[in-house]
Amino acid sequence: MIRRVLRTVLPPAVRSRAKNVIARARGLTNFYERVYDRQAAMMASDASVGGGDFELMGKIELGLLKLENVKPTDTVVDLGCGTGRLAVQLIPELKGGKYIGIDISRNMLRPHYDLPDASVDVICAFSVFTHMEAEDTYRYFVDSLRVARHGGKLIFSCLPVSLANSRPIFMQQASLDLEQRWAAVRNFVTTEETMETLARWAGWRVVRWYRGDESSVTVPGLAEKQALGQSTCVLQRP
Numbered sequence: 001m002i003r004r005v006l007r008t009v010l011p012p013a014v015r016s017r018a019k020n021v022i023a024r025a026r027g028l029t030n031f032y033e034r035v036y037d038r039q040a041a042m043m044a045s046d047a048s049v050g051g052g053d054f055e056l057m058g059k060i061e062l063g064l065l066k067l068e069n070v071k072p073t074d075t076v077v078d079l080g081c082g083t084g085r086l087a088v089q090l091i092p093e094l095k096g097g098k099y100i101g102i103d104i105s106r107n108m109l110r111p112h113y114d115l116p117d118a119s120v121d122v123i124c125a126f127s128v129f130t131h132m133e134a135e136d137t138y139r140y141f142v143d144s145l146r147v148a149r150h151g152g153k154l155i156f157s158c159l160p161v162s163l164a165n166s167r168p169i170f171m172q173q174a175s176l177d178l179e180q181r182w183a184a185v186r187n188f189v190t191t192e193e194t195m196e197t198l199a200r201w202a203g204w205r206v207v208r209w210y211r212g213d214e215s216s217v218t219v220p221g222l223a224e225k226q227a228l229g230q231s232t233c234v235l236q237r238p
């Protein structure tokens, strides 16, 4: 009824403002939480955190952290930890260190944002900013800088257009309208330059990239080095 009145009576500019107010009242601030909860409710828990083999992907993520010399005594935040494919691999490696898994989705874990300033050695976010608007990624860059110790790292993955697999992913998203794109967890493709610029704006120093299509990660028990599929960027708090 309200929608019909909005459509018929109000001029377009007022209609769009009114729609915004209604959307905010419905809890737009919890937008990502609702998108992920919807997806988690629809899928098996393993599948809801993304593609790839649960165990192998966790091992590749751990391998990337090892390439960055993550130590057993480190405090590591796994931002967007999902159902714990990295946790399963990383926790046994930490001796005297601490693993903190954070996730926004109620169907996965309760969010936990009250970390003290300069308290964390490594924050990793695998396949998290891949599904976020750039402005939200920037906000996480800012908040991560606050909790990272000086010299601490933020290690995240994303889908730059320089990867061949970004194009079909982009085209699939482009075949949908806006509402369909946000009906489930959506993918954003980006560029290395964009992510680096946002990171610098937030105060990070860019250290290096591991390309998602280059096999640079050693996984115990596998003869060949592995690639994550998404490119991984390493930032350091100056």
Ligand SMILES: C[S@@+](CC[C@H](N)C(=O)[O-])C[C@H]1O[C@@H](n2cnc3c(N)ncnc32)[C@H](O)[C@@H]1O
Pocket (backbone or CB within 6 Å): 032, 036, 048, 049, 050, 061, 079, 080, 081, 082, 083, 084, 085, 086, 102, 103, 104, 105, 108, 125, 126, 127, 128
């Ligand atoms: C594609 S999954 C990746 C999970 C995990 N990092 C992995 O590699 O297995 C993305 C995860 O990020 C979480 N997430 C999305 N937005 C988030 C946010 N704003 N804060 C914390 N977690 C978030 C989702 O709930 C989901 O579990």
